[in-house]
Amino acid sequence: MSTTNNERFNAEANGWDSNPNVQLATALAHKALLARLPSNSNELSSYDVLEIGCGTGLLSLALAPAVRSLTAVDAAQGMIDVLQAKLLAKHQSHQHDINNVRAVCALLEDPDDPRIQIDPVADHAEKGDSTDMHLRFDLVISHLVLHHIPDLPAVLRTMFGCLKPGSGRVMLTDFEDFGPEARRFHPEGKMDGVERHGIAKGEMQELLVQARFVDVVVETAFEMEKLVETEPGSGIKGPTMTFPFLICTGRRP
Numbered sequence: 001m002s003t004t005n006n007e008r009f010n011a012e013a014n015g016w017d018s019n020p021n022v023q024l025a026t027a028l029a030h031k032a033l034l035a036r037l038p039s040n041s042n043e044l045s046s047y048d049v050l051e052i053g054c055g056t057g058l059l060s061l062a063l064a065p066a067v068r069s070l071t072a073v074d075a076a077q078g079m080i081d082v083l084q085a086k087l088l089a090k091h092q093s094h095q096h097d098i099n100n101v102r103a104v105c106a107l108l109e110d111p112d113d114p115r116i117q118i119d120p121v122a123d124h125a126e127k128g129d130s131t132d133m134h135l136r137f138d139l140v141i142s143h144l145v146l147h148h149i150p151d152l153p154a155v156l157r158t159m160f161g162c163l164k165p166g167s168g169r170v171m172l173t174d175f176e177d178f179g180p181e182a183r184r185f186h187p188e189g190k191m192d193g194v195e196r197h198g199i200a201k202g203e204m205q206e207l208l209v210q211a212r213f214v215d216v217v218v219e220t221a222f223e224m225e226k227l228v229e230t231e232p233g234s235g236i237k238g239p240t241m242t243f244p245f246l247i248c249t250g251r252r253p
């Protein structure tokens, strides 16, 4: 990710949660994930989850109570600081203590990156010389992140490497590139760090297969209404447009 992009997300971090579009998209993505995760709560509660591009942790904190652990990674320190503050506040209030989330500031490129080799529950570094001893995840998620990633094949390879062989799965949500109008998802003034105007179904399917995922499914997960600029670049909002979101799933064999 570019420095400009980091600066943008650092600057936006404190006001991030007050954007109703962010809250709505998170709630819809959470629902889409739950619909595809094991309904058996015993199975789900054994899951170690890695979220890449967690932002302020809205989705991480929604999912955390259902799973064993959640490692929440973001490249922007500002976003991670907001998540850390939430975790501290929950801890201090005792009523909503969350002990299974770890916030990590990193631009993840290596599944063996020591910054994610710490179990959020046991809170100790996984030790061992053999690669078999490295921490691997049952589930890797990302939401509204892929459209910011310059090199999709590289990030998919990293995600693949982070998963448990045989059973680990990815579930990635982002708005769909359904044609030229998809550009209107972002106001023209907020195009910094936008690498593509959504993700395309066929391309994602192909990229997941190339990254060696099996059981690959790329499908519409939900649709979201969003106010767009009247005229691109005008800064004036209205009307609303409907944006389809895709969920990309695959398993590491």
Ligand SMILES: C[S@@+](CC[C@H](N)C(=O)[O-])C[C@H]1O[C@@H](n2cnc3c(N)ncnc32)[C@H](O)[C@@H]1O
Binding pocket: 001, 006, 009, 022, 026, 052, 053, 054, 055, 056, 058, 059, 073, 074, 075, 076, 079, 106, 107, 108, 142, 143, 144, 145, 148, 149
């Ligand atoms: C549009 S925001 C979405 C944040 C959060 N998922 C949400 O929906 O509220 C994209 C986030 O992805 C992060 N990001 C982009 N590329 C990344 C990468 N390669 N590794 C980690 N984080 C990344 C950015 O710092 C930013 O916080």
